[in-house]
Amino acid sequence: MQISFTFRNTEPINGFKDYAAKKLGKLERYIEKPVEVRVILSVEKYRNIAEVNMTMAKGNTINAREEAPEMIPAIDAVVDKLERQLKKHKEKRKIRKEPAGKTIAEGLAQIPDENLEEEDRVVSTRKVFLNPLSIDDAIMNMEESKNQFMLFRDIESENVMVIYRREDGNYELIEAVG
Numbered sequence: 001m002q003i004s005f006t007f008r009n010t011e012p013i014n015g016f017k018d019y020a021a022k023k024l025g026k027l028e029r030y031i032e033k034p035v036e037v038r039v040i041l042s043v044e045k046y047r048n049i050a051e052v053n054m055t056m057a058k059g060n061t062i063n064a065r066e067e068a069p070e071m072i073p074a075i076d077a078v079v080d081k082l083e084r085q086l087k088k089h090k091e092k093r094k095i096r097k098e099p100a101g102k103t104i105a106e107g108l109a110q111i112p113d114e115n116l117e118e119e120d121r122v123v124s125t126r127k128v129f130l131n132p133l134s135i136d137d138a139i140m141n142m143e144e145s146k147n148q149f150m151l152f153r154d155i156e157s158e159n160v161m162v163i164y165r166r167e168d169g170n171y172e173l174i175e176a177v178g
Helices: 014-030 073-093 100-105 135-145
Strands: 002-008 036-044 047-055 059-068 150-153 160-165 171-175
Touching: 002 014, 002 059, 014 036, 014 073, 036 073, 047 073, 073 100, 135 150, 135 160
Parallel strands: 002 036
Antiparallel strands: 036 047, 047 059, 150 160, 160 171
């Protein structure tokens, strides 16, 4: 993490730099490397303001600004605010993985002809993220995406399941056990 400090209306104090760097170092578990952090510490009359701008590897930026009567509580408050934002950002990244229906439809290989040699049977291999879903949610996702089948992890039993649309319009569920 690369940290740069700017002091406005106050003298640069190494104690504040060290304290802020130590507190920001605890946030490294939530962020991807490399990260550029700009810390602006300023004093306006009776207010001490701590502002942090983070630019992460993929161009994402997170900003936080807090003010307090003293500089140390302002730094603490801004770091807490950043931590909440980073946790929320990390959760969103987990949720925004590719939708299961799209991944499964693209990920399964076509069934080859029996005349092909053994090494030519696997057309492609893909890794699939299994979304935890209920059976009703899986059926609803299938209907929305118009896919013929869906691979998912059951939210209650944690088992891998495949549900597919039969020719008569009903659904059949296959559950992997073991």
